[in-house]
Amino acid sequence: MKKEDLRIIFMGTPEFAVESLKNLVEGGYNVVAVVTQPDKAVGRHQDQLQSSQVKQYAMEHNLPILQPVKMKDPEFVELLQSYKADLQVVVAFRMLPEVVWDMPRFGTFNVHAALLPQYRGAAPINWAIINGETETGVTTFFLDKDIDTGKIIMQKHFPIPDDADVEYVYDGLMKLGAEAAKETIDMIIANDGNVDAMEQSQFADSEGKELNSAPKIFKETCKIDWNKTAKEVYDFVRGLSPYPGTWTNMTEDNKTSVLKIFKTAKTDIHDDAKPGTVFKEKNSLYVMCSDCCLEIMELQMAGKKRMDAKAFLNGMRDKTFTLE
Structure with missing residues (x-):
């Protein structure tokens, strides 16, 4: 044929x-x-x-x-x-x-x-x-x-x-x-x-490896859990970027909004702060996970365009905020 x-x-x-x-x-x-x-x-x-x-x-x-x-x-x-x-x-x-x-x-x-x-x-x-x-x-x-x-x-x-x-x-x-x-x-x-x-x-894996499933992605699926390790959060972010994008709640002046995160970088920075704690250093933004900090590279505030951490921090200036 x-x-x-x-x-x-x-x-x-x-x-x-x-x-x-x-x-x-x-x-x-x-x-x-x-x-x-x-x-x-x-x-x-x-x-x-x-x-x-x-x-x-x-x-x-x-x-x-x-x-x-x-x-x-x-x-x-x-x-x-x-x-x-x-x-x-x-x-x-x-x-x-x-x-x-x-x-x-x-x-x-x-x-x-x-x-x-x-x-x-x-x-x-x-x-x-x-x-x-x-x-x-x-x-x-x-x-x-x-x-x-x-x-x-x-x-x-x-x-x-x-x-x-x-x-x-x-x-x-x-x-x-x-x-x-x-x-x-x-x-x-x-x-x-x-x-x-x-x-x-x-x-199937000869050692009987557990099978992973791939269920449909919903908005709730995309929420970041800062209690996970930095490596887990890093993989989670890139696994949902650029679409639909991961998100976290950002609270500033008792007002809570959604912050989307599209790109992160692993670090060796350790701290005793609780997961979700934010650290700002010059033009860099870090968030504490369960084991160490993760650097936030690209993100998007509600109603705004996607931007890098430097542009975000310039807009926030001296404002204090937390992520959850």
Whole structure:
């Protein structure tokens, strides 16, 4: 079978998925339709509709677009069947019902931004960095009835530098995921669909390492706990930067507001002060954690733009404040 003969339906929504779709389209693969989320209401009065980035790319390349509200909708299922896809490729999309993922003769595979079975869930990139991992990667696997549990086709590894934030790892995995999607399709074509995928239990740590999950990130998730070690807070900040960003409560003159923190630096400065205590030294800002101080490099006050510590301290001048 040639790649031009393999009928592919691509499913995805955000920028992360666009790179994979682009790789297939520009690589000459036969993408017969694209499935993405319905347009989202945006604007102050929710009176404008915004298309997903995948839809925007599909429109630019005249690809048929399907935007079901419910994946089990009989009309959508019937329309999906009409494309007679041999394979479905899913990147950063929602959970699919069996009637959808089991439809193509070669099945449906997903590109996940982690080395499964580690970091199953909605936010694998964030949690890998938050937990201080030095390596992550992408996994392609066939979908089954549960979330991120299907048989693994291939994995590609990606190192996480100690100073890397989400943006760096996201960009790297986006490109790596596109490569993995293409290579997985080539493997399926070469073997006429008979790929030797492996159970995830075969990838589990031989020493029985506990599996980390990657649940969805909410505002409450992003609050800094200064009672943790400086290294833990450092990883927490970069694991949520630049978006959605970590935050802490800042109290000044009995008024409390939210202070977002985007970048920190580790130090060897120790003090007996309680966690959350603020130290100002010239143009530098430090906060005490459970073991030592962490330097705050970039932050944002409520209603203000993101700034460095020097600009923040210039604005605060001789004001006294605490973080909690």
